[in-house]
Amino acid sequence: MKRHAGAVLSSIKIDKAAGKKRSIQLYMALRDLLLTGALTPGDRLPATRTLAQEIGVSRTTVIDAVDRLTSEGLLEARVGSGTYVSEALTARLAPKPAANSNDVAQVAPRLSHASKHAIPDFTPRARLPHKSQAFVTALPALDAFPMGQWAKLSARHWRKTRDEITSYGEAFGYAPLRQAIARQLNASRGIKCDPGQIFITNGAQRAFSLVGGLLVNPGEPIWFENPGAIGARNAFVAIGANPVAVDVDGEGLCVEDGLSKAPHFRLAFVTPSHQQPMGCVMSLPRRLALLKAANEADAMIVEDDYDGEFYYGDQPPPTLKSIDTHGRVIYVGTFSKSLFPALRLGFVLVPDGLVESFARVCQTWLSGVPTVTQAIVAEFMDEGMFATHIRTMRQLYKERYEILMRESASLAGDIDMQATSSGFHTLGLLSNSLDEEKLVAKSAEHGITTVPLSRYTLRSLPQRGLVLGFGSAAADEIRKGIQTLKTILPACRAS
Known part of the structure; x- marks a missing residue:
């Protein structure tokens, strides 16, 4: 196995028009990097030939500078290995002076209007859970995930051509994954849709931000379950929306309470399959009432179906999307709960009337999910492993x-x-x-x-x-x- 090439020192600039010898300029530049801690004890320098090519000087110039630093004890040559920053340098590194507010004028950067209003309204969130134990929320049963199957699929996809796995992916998401999601939604959630309505995102949170940015103007009211999902709420607050706290009872979001507080709402955010955090399932009458209210107010509904696959009651109620007859529901799903959170993989299913707008955003500025990740999930679904x-x-x-x-x-x-x-x-x-x-x-x-x-x-x-x-x-x-x-x-x- 080849040794690594050492630190990249492209910040070194040699002024070839200066009167000072190039070897002296290089010596002083390297010495400065060593004494300021930019290169730390044990770091390997590039080979003299490599360094000469990178900074555009002769190899003799590099050897002269390196030899001088070695003689001073700042570098050490190891036979058959290369040149390294001397461990003895640790004692010579001067401690960085503490910042003194009296020496430097402290200027507070100006925030955007949206940020200035949003930050105080953000609900604090602890770090997302990363350890399986009682009674952590939001983590699936990682101990039961079929890691062997996943590893085999991963290895298969990482052996594909470099263009397939390392280049820019498809703007709307990997086509086979969009098709697999459409089939899954039809079979398990009763949602008939076209893959062209599905857009892959970096998790559900990114989907909420995208929806809010496209549909809600600053200050417009959106119905939000109280209590409700913190992350989604913060996503809508960030774009300047005005979340209206709507009561939740055993049947889910109270539509009448929402109408009494904000009859001209722009958007409603709900978790009907398993209310976050109360755990109740929205009743069918409430679902129909919400759809009716949205239609009359010319509003949209975001249905967050974050763990809807895991219904173990007698008969799961229909999703809002499956009974939406007026194109009011935007359905958001995630693989963080059905597979594992580290995927950072979600999707949004939009009504036909929003497909063009979402497509334009994805094509112009939305960052995508790594293609290889999407391809593994798509095959995991197509092979029946997901079901x-x-x-x-x-x-x-x-x-x-x-x-x-x-x-x-x-x-x-x-x-x-x-x-x-x-x-x-x-x-x-x-x-x-x-x-x-x-x-x-x-x-x-x-x-x-x-x-x-x-x-x-x-x-x-x-x-x-x-x-x-x-x-x-x-x-x-x-x-x-x-x-x-x-x-x-x-x-x-x-x-």
Whole structure:
């Protein structure tokens, strides 16, 4: 195996018209890089021939400069290996002076009007979960993902021609993946659509930003579930939208409440298949009422179906998109929950009337998802592996949910777990005797993750609770987590 070529030193400039010898100029430039820490002890310099070509001087000039630095102990030559920055340089590097606000005028950069208004309104978000444990939300069962199958598909695609895997991808997304998604939506979600209506995005969050930027003017009202999905809300706040907190009950978003607060809304954002974070499924009457309200207000609806594949009740209700007869619903999906979050792969299905606008945006400035990633997912779907995985996960989540509900019966009266029939999180409502913040903090001290319901609210609610994920936790972890909650409850009473 060839050794790496060493640091790229293209910042060095030699003035060939200057009176100073080129070897001296190169010596001083290299010395400056060494003493300021731009090159650190142990870094390998390029070969003298390579460096001479990069900066446009003779090899003799480079050898003279390097030899001088070596004699000073700043560089060291290793036989058969190359020239390296001396480890002894560590002691000679001067510490960087602390910045002094009195020495440099501190100028606050001007923010755009949209940013200035949006940043204070952003709901704080903790780092997205990266460790599978009780009771992390938003993480699927990574322990059950068929990594062997995925690795084989990945290896197959990485052996394709370089043009196929390294060049710019298709603007709207990889065509076979768009076709596979269209087939999947038809078969499993009852949505009849054309692949031309589907656009691949860097996750669902990017889709929300794209929709908001195309459809909502600054200050226009959008209905937003309260409590509701934080990331999506921040995406719409970022483009200057005015989110209107609409109540949620056991049937989903309360359409009448939305009409009373903002009858001339521009957009409605909903999670009907598994409300985020309450866990309820929007009833069919509510779905029809929402479609009617949007049609009368000439508004659009964003249906976030983030974990809609994982319905384990008796009969899944239809998606909003499948019963939309007026082209009002924009359907957003993601592979973060059905496969794994690191893919950063989502898609948006738009009505025919928006296809041209979305296509123009994708062609002109929207960045795409790596083609090889899309190709692997497309084949994963076409080979039937995706459908098999969904069936397996649906059963697994049902089992883990049942364990959670069974074990949490011992918490009744303090934490009342709410029933759900989809996804891999649910809500535990707290009694008045418990302090929500204390319980969250104490849980973290004992190695379990809980999220307060208040984090999801635009407007404060009378209820207090914990949003508990059960998808990424094994059965024993769920049991231990419930026992931990039971143990710490006495220390979390409201004062």
